Amino acid sequence: MQVNWRLIHAAQNSYAILSAACEQEGYLLSPADTPLDDVTCYSLNSINAPLYREEIAAAGCITVVGGPHATAFPRETAEYADYVVAGEGEFTLPRLLAQIDQGKDGKIPGVATGNYFEPADSCVRLDAYPAFSQRQGYVEISRGCPFSCAYCQTPHIFGHCMRHRSIDAIAKYANKYEHARFVSPNAFAYGSDGIHPRWEKIEHLFRKLEHRIYFGTFPSEVRPEFICEESLSLLNTYCSNAKLHFGAQSGSNAVLKRLFRGHTVDDVIHAVELCNVFSITPVVDFIVGLPFETDEDQKRTLDLIQWVARSGKVHVHRFLPLPGTLLAGTNARSLLPETEKICGKLAYSGKLTGSWNDPEIRFFRRPSNDIP
Secondary structure, eight states: OOEEEEOOGGGHHHHHHHHHHHHHTTOOEEEESSOOSSEEEEEOOTTTHHHHHHHHHHOSSEEEEESHHHHHOHHHHTTTSSEEEOSOOTTHHHHHHHHHHTTOOOOOTTEEETTEEEOOSOOOOGGGSOSOSSSOOOEEOEEOOSOOOTTOOHHHHHOSSOEEOOHHHHHHHHTTSSEEEEEOSOGGGTTSOSSSOOHHHHHHHHHHOOSEEEOSSTTOOBOGGGOSHHHHHHHHHHOOOSEEEEEEEOSOHHHHHHTTOSOOHHHHHHHHHHHHHTTOEEEEEEEEOOTTOOHHHHHHHHHHHHHHHTTSEEEEEEOOOOTTSTTTTOOOOOOOHHHHHHHHHHHHTTSEEEESSOTTGGGTSOOGGGOO
């Protein structure tokens, strides 16, 4: 049975991860620019899903769709795809391919079809699967997040309990390449419950890595309250990145509370100041246009953006309600003229990147200031 993977830029790391998992079970995922026989697999987010719906519905082969959008809307996606993988795919996708290969109906936990859906009955143990195989990807070191940020899909897809790949397994894959880069919802939470950091675990990991380490930068980031003298000392001692990427999201404590962020504006300010002390450039994420944001809230965010930009970089997103999140179904509020003016001015000066007017841009390309 020929199994193909539809090449989509936003799903490159998913391709690397799932190729390795399927290869273990004897299925090779061949890259394809169009749906091909016998089976074509897709990984879609909620922005690019509409672009591929007609292609999938009209495909002359068996189609399997996974990713964040499929996880949020398994039954809806099953209206135009033959099979939908909801949630983590390393265990489910090879199992489904075996069902298809054997002529069975594919009705297994974690898969939706037109008249069937049963949620997955297990979660993935990262060490049970390769980080990547023939197709190189970033090494995913952790999954899950104990926080419930109202705009974020991570807990919905991966759960609230953090799971970590072992240090030896990480080193096995990271040491294959000159630059070690990692995927994690919070790189500084490695080895911990996601709330109480374990710096000794991170140092042990660093000591096992043989080449240049990039940690807390693209394609990962950290949380501001995890930025302290100990974490930055580890970064300066072992890592090559001169930047550290973390999320502030708002300059208003009232907004942060409603977002369930679990940190304050003071945490953000302290993190930026510490980065400056350690000669590390902070790259700080903000969301503008949140549905419950008042004019005063937005002005406070704008003030914090300008303050951060004096010594660091800023990455600004226009709020986008993602399915499966607490803010799904809401609408972004308008931006103040002052917000648009200052964001444009900072972008022109090279201090700000992002998509404060078009929230979809970040799903199609990587922001340049994520590069160390």
